Amino acid sequence: MNNTCGLGYLSWVAEVALPVSRQQQLGNPLVAKVGGKKAYDLHLADPLSISASIAGLVALADLIFRSGTKYVKSYRGASTEVGNLNRENRSLSVILHNLSLVAFDLEETEPPEPTAAVHEPSSVLQPHHLHDCHQLLRRLETGLSRTEASLDSGSECQRLYARLKWPFTSTESKEMIQDVQRYNQIIHTALAADSLAMLKHCLSRQDEIKNGLDKINLTAERILDIQVKISLDAKRNQVLRDFGRVNPRGEYETNRKLRQGLTGLWLTQGPDFDFWYSTPDSRLWCSGIPGAGKSVLAVAMIEECLQRNAQDTRKAVACFFCTYKNESSQHSTTILSSLCMQLAMQSESAFQILQEYHDQLFSGRDLSARPTAKTLAQKLHLICACFTRNYIIVDGLDECDHRVAANVECLAKLSLLQGYDVINMALSSRDEIIIRQHLKNDFPHVEIEAHTEDLQLYFASELSERIASKQLRLRDQSLKDLIMTRLVGEAKGMFRWVACQLDYMCELPTDRARREALSKLPPSLYATYDRILLRIGGYDDTVKRLVKKAILMLATSFVSLSFEEICEAISLEEDATTLEDDEIVEEEELLRWCSSLVRVGKSGSFNGGKTRIQFAHFTVKEYLRSLKTRDSDHEYPQLKEYAVSHEDGIDFFSFLCLRFLTMEDIERFPPTRDTTRAISCILAQHRRRTFYEPSVLTWAAYATTSKMGDRTRKLLRKLLHPSETPAFCLWAIDIIFCHHPSSIEASSESIKILSQVIAAVLRPESTPLHMAAAFSMPDACQELLEGGSDVLACSKFGTPLHCALGGRGFFYNFLDLRDNDILSEGPITDRRNFHVGHVARL
Template identity: 25%
Template sequence: MADPVSITGLVLQVGVLLKQLVEYGTAVKGAQGEIGRLRTELYAVKGVLRDLETAQEDAGKRPLKRELSETFTTAATVLGELARKLDGTKQSRIKSLVWPFDKPECNEILGKLERVKTWLMLYSMGEQQAGIGLLKDNLQDLTITVQEDIADRGARLQLDEQQAISRILASPPSEAVHTKACSAWQGVSPGAWFLDGHLRSWLSDAHPPSNMLLLSGLSGSGKTILMSRAAEWAPSLNPSSTNLLIARHYCLYNDEKSQKVTQILGSLVAQLAQHTPSILDHLDPKPTAEKQPEAAQLETCIATAAADGQVVLLVDALNESMDRNAIWQSLAGIAASCANMRIIVSSTPGVSDILDDNATCLQVNMAVDRSTPDMAVFVDQHIAHSKVLQRLPSEEVRDALLKKANGSFRWLELQMQYVAAQPTARRAMRALQSTPATLDAAYAAVLSRVPTESREMVKEALAWVAFASESLTLLELNEAVVIEDDQVDIDNTYRLVPPDVLLKLCHGFLDCSPTTSVVTFAHESVSTFLRVTTSGDNDDAYWHLDMDIWSRCIVRKCLTYLLMKPFQQDITTLGELRHLDATYPLMHFASTRWICDVQRGGKLDTAELDLVKRFFMVYRSSRTEEYIGPFGYRIHETPSSDDDSLDIELHLWRRFQLFEVTFSWLGVVSYEPESSILSEEDAFEKLKSSHGLSQVLYLLMRERPPDHALEAGHLAHAPSPASPRVFYKCVSARMATRLYRRP
């Protein structure tokens, strides 16, 4: 192999670049002028190199002079830079090439090539002293320019890499909770008893008894509000300090990822890295969307951030996590290893098991009397905005509510909403006198007021929010609750009007994000209340939600939806698929997430299995028509040479989760939603290595999938195709011709 920093190596490199530019000239429009100028300059450089090669052969083999060797090194650097840019866009077919240079970048590389060519020409003309001196000066200038350019590019690449890692580690749902919590106390200053009483002295103490503080309070007592307030308040302790770093994380009851120790630590690291990016250097290998870093590496990143200043970490709702012991141990280890570290954790009182017998931790309890002043302000704000309550003595309203609130802001909020909604002041007073005693009793009272004709729809909406494998938007939820068994079509005559009517029917149990339109429970205590086991025939028992029952119901609703008329049409382009997504809001969730709900709900009943079989059915309604079916795409009997047609077919195979579903049933591959991001080749190799291909071909070639095979996962082997494209085509043809006959 030729030395790249030699005449032969440089000539070969120029030849490769010229060939690449020819490919770009064929595939790229609008850059012909720049491509032509680069080719001209490269041909000139190649010619000068050939002249030098001839001169060296005539003079015999002798070592290169230092100046010429340095020129070759610089030339190799410039050509290498050009090669990397041209190679960067060659990951796909030529027709997808994109010209990688803008005009200033192209002019810059042309200038460098011009200088390299000039210096080489000076050498080829002879070693005149004046020419050599000029060459040395120019060579030094270009060398410095190239080195600075490489250093600048390296710094930009490092920054881009750090930002990409931070995005992987960040927790957007947690940030959304912080934003919402902060908006709740704007204009007021809640938690003075905690901030000025406990937190100020603890954060200001250089050597506190413990670097950890546990804030304990009942569900609904306002811990999340207090934690968000502390995160925004802490910098005011020392406004002139630039060394104080604050990071926070909120564990969400409906987001399992937010409850994992690596997700919590990663979220904290991402925020600290905004101020100290170098802490990410401790992550090796670098994290990806598929592979998160180990907890120990993240702990090292956090500890490193505290080396040059104080770091305050806040973790809210630790009780929501099943990994709370591991989380506490991790945070305790960080706190013990760093004198500058302060960690605040909030939780309900029932998690004392996280504390070791020998652990030292400052514990602060949200006692009722401590929250009373903030609750009084909360009541006064509602009175000021209610014309009905303004007709009543404000002190009497305040005393009546605070007497029963027992420190629960959530209870207080529900009662204020109900009392303020009364049509007259007299009715409002009667409502004040009959308020329920506990939060659970308050929830039961709210549900008892749901109109009889709306109870079924409200219960179903609550179940979708509680058990769907992914949070739904309001439009998706509206679509989901109107689906009935055996329904065959859906249009605007089925849909709710106005779109927010469902939120009103649920009387404050649901909350819709103004930015994402995602619907969640207004408070985690709602989910807890609905899941609590009840017995008997009373009204409370009606509202109890069982996960297994409702997960199967969600599967049934999704498949019923996908079997409706709008999805029987023949899809031939991605544009048509996007149009269906826009027209039918639940389509994306139903088609990509229903298998997740299969796994969450356990074994399917006969009704669900029948829908699954219908969903996989593909048939030909007449000899002149193409194969059609619930997948909603054309199945070709023979392999097509049309690449676009093949792309849409492969996309839809992946979109409708056929392989993930089948292999999950067979017990071959554990299905995860993220698996859909694999390329066809990667997925094919993964399944082939697990002997899944032969099993699925056997299954699909049967007249009817054997129930015992689905249960046991043992199927005979059939020949496996050698490539993913053959596999997809083979399965398509088998489904069309063998799996199901004409209906």
């Protein structure tokens, strides 16, 4: 994880109100320009663009107009109000379409900095009028959908009743006409906006916020002052790194991008959230079925808290996302550490508490000291006491594997046992029995599934976008309405389910095929995933092998790989000795084959900005694991071949890494006595194969031969052969080179010393057993000893036992011996000035 996670988090608050130019004046290192863009660009403006939300309203208004027209044509005696309402809806649809074009144009052409003409921070302005318009359209759609169903009925009596029964009274119709006319006027005004900020202002009813803007700016400046002070202090940076090992920002950004601008307002503007926010020591539990959008709603709550707190520095916000993709995020100590770090960043007095605890942990001789959940909870209570209110939001508790109960209990106690009534906690998860047992008495419950307006708006927007981009080509435009009403109606609140069905509709070749698919919708997410794997089963064997490899790699969450690295890794056939460029599978092809099982995301600079592929949802991994136990009498027993497990994933990943380290084209760069040339070869190798570096750096940590398959163990023996093969020498050079900061500093002195260390490692008396011992590979050591390696062999770094006790940092501590030539004397462990800490351990 990135070491600047604490600094990155604070920018969430700081960037709400201050333009980039002002942050740069204050010396904010997080807005340094990278390729013309900010390194950390995390504004709280709606991430998926306001134009996308408006496009969803356009699709809904079109549906209502067509339904209303159908009613008017079927019943000549329709009242005047019915005709007037339908005409107003037509006007609303047209003007909403124009508004979406204006919003899109402004989003594409406007520079990222706010214009001088409008000073409102975009995050403060919510499109309330669009939200109200959406509620009206939903009311119309609900009533008309029932009428339309009766008009299409096979019963003549029902059709006659539908023609006679308009779903709204005359008074209701007149009121709705007035509402539609009012929205038309508001939107007409918004069409004249010459900036995105002004457009949002026209669509907002929060005029009173203007009066507090100066206070917001001052608040942000004070927050930035703390941020800059910490960023310039090396000791404080170390505190942030040690307590912020898992950065919630990545998940925050991912879910923020999945959120439509109008979604979640039913919660953040509803009575449950208002009570939770305004009442001291209050709690909230939001639950929902898989794929219901819980994480997106958690982001909506975080943004709403940040917005409401903008004028009050005595209030603080902290959040965390537990995720199946990152096993480290599932530990209670990780959750509490991150919360402590985030809150400490928002107050000097709070930071002092964390600093003192850090000193207690790391100032002594025991460098392996780690914070405990009990002590972290105590410190978090003290830190929270530095604020008048702390809003803590934790999402994904159900994704914590076997740690669910412990984590829920830990967080519940944190909230219930506080002594100052300053913690307002909101938790988000599935409604699982073990979670409900811990929360049912003390956490008011909000069920997400019951609220389908977000799902409808999301789907309407997505459907319109797919049609506009030609991903979905419909000959019969009435099919668009059928797809929307049918899928939203069958979704049962599952965003994930409806997204998969829309993907499937785009893959079908004809309108008839789509109509047939609508009549045979899978009843669940697992049934949907069955359909995807059955389609993959129809491809040739090469494609199926590639898909299986990709699925197995994605199921192993201990290492984060880029899309390019995964494509390269799975393309190496088992019997191949080389890998050429034209043998590597294209990323787009893999995406097409895997369909809705995976998704691509490009995160910010905190992870290098690499494009990454991952399972589209937690349920995909759960489904693939469940295939292991699928009975033979299941409808599709053949799908068991796609089953995954953590153990299989580790073995497969280790196998791929060792394949890359031992294949022939890696050995084209044998090391020489000229260390400079050897290092140049390594750098050339990095550029040649992207998966080579992960192979060098990560496989050793998971090399447990007792869990290895025969083919993996065979490759391990090949790499760690006692005779020091070229592959081993290259790996030894590269792993030392990559682990030491000298490889980044590249000063002449550091390169000289590093070269001496590498040369010492490559000497004949330094064996693979020394390296295996230094990098904590007990099973590999056992293999080497059984193969005849000498446990007493004495290299420049001592015996293998010295290396085992010293660990991988053993080599680098010798770089303090700058006045001595590592190669010129005997073993370093015999010297007087040998590092005192290692002498004590030896």
